[in-house]
Amino acid sequence: MPFLKDGEIRRRAGRSKEILEMNNNKLNTTLPDENEEMVIDTEESTDGITWKDGRRxxxxxSLAKALNSCQNVNCTAQLNLLNVEKEKLQGFGxxxxxxxxxxxxxxxxxxxxxxxxxxGPAIFDINTKAAIGMIEAGIGPRQLxxxxxxxxxxxxxxxTLKKREREIQKPLSEIAKTSCVNALQEEIEKTREQLNVETTNGTDIPKLTAKYDMCWQKRGSGRSYSSHSGVGSVIGQNTGKVLNFKVCSDHCRICLKASQLGKEPENHECQKNWNKSPKAMEAHTGAELLKILEDIGEHK
Incomplete structure (x- = not known):
């Protein structure tokens, strides 16, 4: 599904502006005449949206603190939002x-x-949080x-949203791995309680029962599987929590583009770790995940 283009964003923002103006006229919520002289003409941004249009x-x-005092050290006057001369949008900030x-x-x-x-320059927190929310909701930039x-x-x-996705990719992965380690420990403890297995210094680990499955980002027809990536996960029987997971991918856009241009790819975190058929991902990933869990058990 293609991303929403800048032109489409401007068109919809313009439509939102028209709706806002109609609502203002209908509800008669415009500023009184005596306050209009305080408003300095706003310079329009390149996409035709001014600070008066729509919502933010x-x-x-944070805004109240910034408006509390002028940035001039010799001036302590408070600032007024009605005196905005220009707005520069950077994502949602x-x-x-x-x-x-x-x-x-x-x-x-x-x-x-x-x-x-x-x-690089400062990054608005709201843009990073938007990327987190986008991933959590399972949507993309177009839907957002x-x-x-x-x-x-x-x-x-x-x-902008893709940059923020890359920013949070590593922290989210680390959090997910930590969560799996905690879930594995909880699964071990519950299995011990269920089997009444006593432990000596926490070294006796009972055999665990778990379920494994894999999902792909593109639906297969039953005869044809062409998804570029899939996610395999092992779920503990007693806790119902994910004990381990792995992402298999046979595609990297940066590597593909460099190959098409006949160049060496630039330094990047390549996500490609599979070069066989998508259908073979499931068995391979399942075997690897179980081997990892066995290794963890041996070092417990």
Whole structure:
């Protein structure tokens, strides 16, 4: 399924703008005339969306602290959102340029908290959390942007969300592995209780009963299997928790592109670890997972 293109995001954001304007006219919620003189004309961004259009995802406390005082050390005046001159969208976060009416200084205000990666500029926390939510819900950038644009929130590009996916890939993998180790220990303890097996210094490990299955990211027809990746998992009988898992993939976009260009691929975390048929993934992955569990048991 293709990602939502930037042009489509702008079109939907424009539609959200029209709906918002109709609602404002209907509910008569526009600013009174006496306040209009406080509003400085807003410079439109390249995609035609201004800070007045639609809705934004904002961390209220962070924004309130930033607006509490001008960034000029010699000025303590509070800033007003009505004095926004420019907005720069970065995914679901925004950089607001607000003029201080006391000292006339332009202040750069962030709508959300940020963090830093290994290199590059600051990253909005909301973009990383959006990638986590996207994975948790089992959707992609296209579906996520459909949802937020329906709410009148400007969407994020597929490139931005993909970067954040790569950012959280390693931490999520480490958390999943830790969870499996804890689940395995819990399965061992419950099996001991069930079989009334006593342990000496925690070294006697009973035989465990588990179930294994594999799923693919593309449905097979029963005769044809062409999925590029699959996930195998071992589930404990007593706990019902995943004791171990493995992802098999026969595709890497970076390696494929380099091969097509006749070049060596750049340094990257290659996910390709399989070069046989997708149907053979299940038996191979199951055998490997059981071998790993046996090795863990020997070192317990």
């Amino acid at each position: 995802i904002v961390e209220l406390f 925004s950089y607001l340029t607000i003029r201080c009416l006391n000292c006339n200084m332009l202040n750069n205000i962030l709508t959300n908290k940020t963090h830093y990666g290994t290199k 942007n459909k949802f937020v644009t329906a709410l009148g929130i400007p969407g994020a590009t597929a490139k």
